[in-house]
Amino acid sequence: MTDRPLVEELRLFLGDPQTWWGPASIPLRLGEHLLLSAVAVLAAAALVIPPALWAAHRRRGVVAAAAVVNIGRAVPTFGILVVVVVWLGLGPWPALVALVALSGPPMFTNTVAAVLAVDPAVLESAWGMGMTGRAVLMKVELPLALPVIAEGIRIAISQVIATATLAALAAGGGLGRFIVDGFAKRDQGELLMGAVLVAAVAVVAEMLFTRGQRRLVPSQASAEGSR
Amino acid sequence: MSDQAGAAGQPMISLQDVSKTYDAASAPAVESLTLEILSGEIVVLVGPSGCGKTTVLKMINRLVEPTSGDIEVAGTPVGEGEPHLLRRSIGYVIQQVGLFPHWTVRRNIATVPELLGWSPQRISDRTGELARLVGLDESMLDRYPGALSGGQQQRVGVARALAADPPVLLMDEPFGAVDPIVRHRLQDELVDLQKRLRKTIVFVTHDIEEAIKLGDRIVILNVGGVLEQQGSPAEILSRPANRFVEDFIGAERNLQRLALRRVAELRLKWGPMVEVSTTPEAAREAAAREGTEWVGLLSDGVMAGWVPVSELPESPSLEGLEPRPFGAVVSRRASLRQTVDAMVGSSQEMAVVAEDGYYCGLVDFRMVSEALGSQRGSRAGG
Numbered sequence: 333m334t335d336r337p338l339v340e341e342l343r344l345f346l347g348d349p350q351t352w353w354g355p356a357s358i359p360l361r362l363g364e365h366l367l368l369s370a371v372a373v374l375a376a377a378a379l380v381i382p383p384a385l386w387a388a389h390r391r392r393g394v395v396a397a398a399a400v401v402n403i404g405r406a407v408p409t410f411g412i413l414v415v416v417v418v419w420l421g422l423g424p425w426p427a428l429v430a431l432v433a434l435s436g437p438p439m440f441t442n443t444v445a446a447v448l449a450v451d452p453a454v455l456e457s458a459w460g461m462g463m464t465g466r467a468v469l470m471k472v473e474l475p476l477a478l479p480v481i482a483e484g485i486r487i488a489i490s491q492v493i494a495t496a497t498l499a500a501l502a503a504g505g506g507l508g509r510f511i512v513d514g515f516a517k518r519d520q521g522e523l524l525m526g527a528v529l530v531a532a533v534a535v536v537a538e539m540l541f542t543r544g545q546r547r548l549v550p551s552q553a554s555a556e557g558s559r
Numbered sequence: 560m561s562d563q564a565g566a567a568g569q570p571m572i573s574l575q576d577v578s579k580t581y582d583a584a585s586a587p588a589v590e591s592l593t594l595e596i597l598s599g600e601i602v603v604l605v606g607p608s609g610c611g612k613t614t615v616l617k618m619i620n621r622l623v624e625p626t627s628g629d630i631e632v633a634g635t636p637v638g639e640g641e642p643h644l645l646r647r648s649i650g651y652v653i654q655q656v657g658l659f660p661h662w663t664v665r666r667n668i669a670t671v672p673e674l675l676g677w678s679p680q681r682i683s684d685r686t687g688e689l690a691r692l693v694g695l696d697e698s699m700l701d702r703y704p705g706a707l708s709g710g711q712q713q714r715v716g717v718a719r720a721l722a723a724d725p726p727v728l729l730m731d732e733p734f735g736a737v738d739p740i741v742r743h744r745l746q747d748e749l750v751d752l753q754k755r756l757r758k759t760i761v762f763v764t765h766d767i768e769e770a771i772k773l774g775d776r777i778v779i780l781n782v783g784g785v786l787e788q789q790g791s792p793a794e795i796l797s798r799p800a801n802r803f804v805e806d807f808i809g810a811e812r813n814l815q816r817l818a819l820r821r822v823a824e825l826r827l828k829w830g831p832m833v834e835v836s837t838t839p840e841a842a843r844e845a846a847a848r849e850g851t852e853w854v855g856l857l858s859d860g861v862m863a864g865w866v867p868v869s870e871l872p873e874s875p876s877l878e879g880l881e882p883r884p885f886g887a888v889v890s891r892r893a894s895l896r897q898t899v900d901a902m903v904g905s906s907q908e909m910a911v912v913a914e915d916g917y918y919c920g921l922v923d924f925r926m927v928s929e930a931l932g933s934q935r936g937s938r939a940g941g
């Protein structure tokens with residue numbers, strides 16, 4: 333393959349009005365991709381972080397829960413996708429299930445590790461001052477664990493955005509469509525555009541989240557510096 | 560500041576036959592310990608590492624549940640009611656301080672008031688008051704703990720423990736992690752603070768010097784939480800109950816040091832002493848100034864003895880009273896060891912210094928222990 337066809341194909345793809353408007357356009361696919369990723373991460377966070385907080389707070393069932401959650405890590409996302417397609421049929425749901433399974437583990441393990449890492453002296457004084465268990469969790473453990481929990485969410489987001497590309501295989505939409513269709517049509521312009529877009533979205537999402545992360549934990553920053 | 564629950568001299572904390580065996584352990588950490596801590600006193604628990612000092616403290620505020628035995632605080636069994644409510648009425652200070660790193664100093668100090676639901680105005684007033692009390696600059700209040708020195712952090716720890724004015728304070732090696740100069744300063748400040756606040760304090764330390772300096776009473780524990788001796792610092796120092804206590808307090812070394820030093824080296828206190836020719840009014844004032852329940856009477860500088868304040872007459876004259884003789888009288892040439900021996904016998908734990916009957920001043924145990932400390936030149940100005 334030479335350079336010419338690629339540039340030419342890219343020009344053709346970008347010049348096609350359907351690329352920019354309509355049911356197979358970049359904005360629509362981008363929207364699908366982001367929605368799928370966001371729903372997956374939010375669902376996984378809602379599913380995994382509260383029990384992780386509770387288990388770590390109580391120092392109970394942490395090992396067992398981590399083992400269960402890590403099964404998700406051991407099974408390839410693609411495998412889950414296939415199984416769920418067989419089970420539920422095509423559409424966005426199989427991809428969602430697979431992505432939730434993908435993003436759960438880093439959030440769970442980071443949450444547990446972060447809560448368990450809270451300075452025992454801080455916890456002893458929290459209990460010793462007469463905080464209830466709930467107050468210890470919400471006022472001490474959670475805020476102190478937040479930076480590491482946020483890091484887990486950040487990892488989950490970038491993994492999910494990259495992997496949401498697989499959704500296209502199960503007719504789940506998203507930017508993966510360009511890659512899948514590009515392969516099918518041997519349209520390298522479309523294929524390349526799809527890959528670039530996925531990478532760009534992952535990078536931008538990561539940048540935005542990192543900025544948000546800094547804002548989320550301003551006290552930690554000033555606690556370090558001794559101005 | 561509010562009044563303390565329980566009159567001075569009443570038991571504030573009592574442990575009755577208390578034992579604790581941790582789940583994982585075969586030997587008990589504390590075994591059948593019986594202890595009474597009076598309202599307004601500082602009791603220091605000392606003993607080698609692992610002897611159960613921390614366990615005793617944590618059983619008082621229920622961070623650890625005893626395996627058997629009864630513990631009461633202010634006459635109520637600690638096992639009654641919710642542990643978090645009990646803990647809000649007991650100040651707790653630990654060696655690692657354990658300040659909340661994500662809260663400002665101000666909010667750290669306000670922890671218990673916040674839990675108790677005080678109004679913001681009341682919390683803010685109290686925070687400022689506490690900062691002054693423990694010697695923290697107001698400018699520190701809006702910093703985070705990470706920006707404070709070890710000594711400042713421990714001041715915040717003490718302020719936080721005192722915030723809701725609890726009658727009882729548990730302190731677990733609070734000054735163990737700061738350098739000796741800061742440690743001595745914090746000890747001096749605690750002594751000052753205690754003069755004003757009259758809390759019931761259970762203080763844990765490894766350091767016998769610290770125990771001698773701070774304690775109204777010292778409790779010496781051995782491994783397994785076995786009580787070896789309890790008594791005033793002077794008693795423990797001059798009459799160790801057994802070999803273990805002798806070794807632990809370095810009795811030999813300390814007594815030798817005491818034997819080498821003389822009363823004449825100390826700067827004596829004048830104390831609540833008045834001439835018989837003055838008025839009962841002046842005598843009462845002297846007692847109030849010194850915080851004693853008694854006054855000493857002199858006639859032209861010669862010691863006559865002491866009388867309780869309650870026996871001072873309403874009449875305009877002190878003549879005709881029958882003063883009691885002082886229990887412990889030493890000369891300025893006496894060694895500090897003789898002085899401590901004499902003190903232990905007297906009920907006030909102090910000795911009167913006199914030459915040929917002429918009054919020179921008073922020595923109390925704290926002055927002796929400070930003299931012991933100053934010999935190594937490690938004491939810092941307050």
Ligand SMILES: Nc1ncnc2c1ncn2[C@@H]1O[C@H](COP(=O)(O)OP(=O)(O)OP(=O)(O)O)[C@@H](O)[C@H]1O
Binds near residue numbers: 581607613615
């Ligand atoms: N949570 C626990 N589980 C099991 N054993 C414990 C626990 N806490 C303390 N112990 C054991 O109980 C004994 C007493 O411990 P404790 O901490 O009360 O001693 P300590 O006098 O405070 O020691 P140190 O001076 O080193 O602080 C030790 O043998 C210790 O190992």
Ligand SMILES: [Mg+2]
Binds near residue numbers: 612613614731
């Ligand atoms: Mg200890």
